[in-house]
Amino acid sequence: MSSKQLNMVQAINSTLDLLMAENDSIILLGEDIGKDGGVFRVTEGLQAKFGSERVMDTPLVELGIVGMAIGMALSGLRPVPEIQFQDFIYTAFDQLVNQAAKMRYRSGGEYHVPMVLRTPYGGGIRGGLYHSQSGEAYFAHTAGLTVLSPSNPYDAKGLLISAMKYNDPVMFLEPKRLYRSIKSEVPDEKYSIPIGKASMVHEGNDMTFITYGSMVPTVMNTVTKHSIDADVIDLRTIMPYDGETILNSVKKTGKAIIVHEAPRTLGMGAEISAFLSERAVEYLSAPILRVCGPDIPFPYRLEEYYLPNEERILKAINRIQEFR
């Protein structure tokens, strides 16, 4: 079994390459994804290899990209639209929320939309208000959408392969801050990571961290550096999140800290916290804590104050440890 050290950009690129080679239903469409190879180079070389009919440099219209992809999917193709930055998805929101998400339901199951929408999201690259947003809660709040976010190259490949086999619209959110900052050993062949299954990336007894995407390395670094005896759960699937894994862990530790970059109010932390209070309140020995982005737009020059970091996670750890 051969494998390679890849970063997330390379892992996604090579996975698309692999899948496209064996399935001519797969069509990539988006802005600057062809000749230019994508502004983050995720689709580099794919147009040269598969042609401009399969890797489409579209006009500048997110509404058109998503709408067109939905129609392709309804007709049996496997479109992979790219939105250059998640921040620019909002003119396509109607297509996502009212078309893609509701198609199966409204047609009584006769129609469905197998589409994997890829988009980089999150901050940490000094992108300011419009190149940093984490909008996963909007999508998770929309019945009919499935929301994934890998935290490392290995998971990116396995999740993308599952998403491409899935028969409902998937939001594949790529934490752009991690695009090139971490590498993992990625097998050359295909493997899949099931949708809806979290990954236990660190095991311990004192508390449970629930996180995903760009915050996984931040939490892991803090936990290992300070030898915290904690479970760290990387959700991988944001919607439908893995309730069972979360519940089992929190029943064991009695303490939960949810960490995400997106704003706190009505973010995934709110949902998971409600889920835990409904089902595990008798196991809890401390309040459920959230370490999140604040409820403000994402700033430019001072972005480090926005992003949850080691210091803020430690504060939460100290607070939760006061409860026995």
Place this chain on the structure above:
Amino acid sequence: MDEKELFVKAYKAMALSRALDRKIVMSQRQGRVGFYTPTIGQEALQIGLSMTLEKEDIIYEYYRDVPFMLHRGVPPAAIIDQVMGNSSDSEKGRQMPSHYSSKEFHFMSVQSPVAANLPPATGAAYEIKYRKKKNIVVATFGDGSTSTPDFHAAMNMAAVYDLPLVFLCENNRWAISLPIEKQTRVEIWKKAEAYGMRGIKVDGNDLFAMYEAAKKEVETVRKERKPVLIEAVSYRIGPHSTSDDPNKYRTAEITDGSEKDPLIIAEKGMIERNYLTKEEIEKIKTDSKETIDRIFDEREKIPAPKPESIFTDVYEKPNWIIEEEKGEIL
């Protein structure tokens, strides 16, 4: 102002803008600036229009409009402050470089999602109409931006409500890697007709041609209180942004000193019309460079905004949630 003074002022703004552009691009390479979208090549079309405007006119500009801003009086220091995101920046360091704002000079705050400035520009023009004011609105955008739903919505609303609004499409022939031929099957100025609006095309590299065309169109908008679409054709001489590598998708179509460079065209015209001599032009260029170098060094020393600044202006009055989060973070 007579014609000569008008054009000397315009040329000076072009030269200053070019010097500023060079300086910021160079500083970005040196790691002194985070990001930037160059304006080189779009000076004449912006300034040619700006020459015909009044102080009270309102501009819904986009991220490449530094020449426009300088010509209307925004000091270069304000542009540099924004690019640095320092504590003197009127936007308080919140926006990425190239997302300027100047309420004093009636420039709206720039957003990233392209063409999103256009629908609000119709609202501003409607207010003018409703209040029976005399001023007009100008909204600018690139060629790629004409593919958006925002463009369609704004063009239609402006025409339906007979709004005093100048749409300036700065057609630099590229939208990052996509050439205009792949963006649209029809020339941009022709789209106006489909909305029931006047549309014209002009050589945006030629300050004099741009001025003549803009003068006529702006006068018509002022008089008839109806919108117009001006397609000013230029060329994006530089990369899309400092993060972009055009070698991936285009071969250089313009080399330095090309006859398409608006600055060189303007210089020729200024000399031909006896508005400036070669020596005066050289002096303006040297002065511009010195001015920009001096101001840049000075502004670079200004510190970042205070951390607590990121928590204000979300609402008029801060709410308890934000206050609590601020307490946890700082």
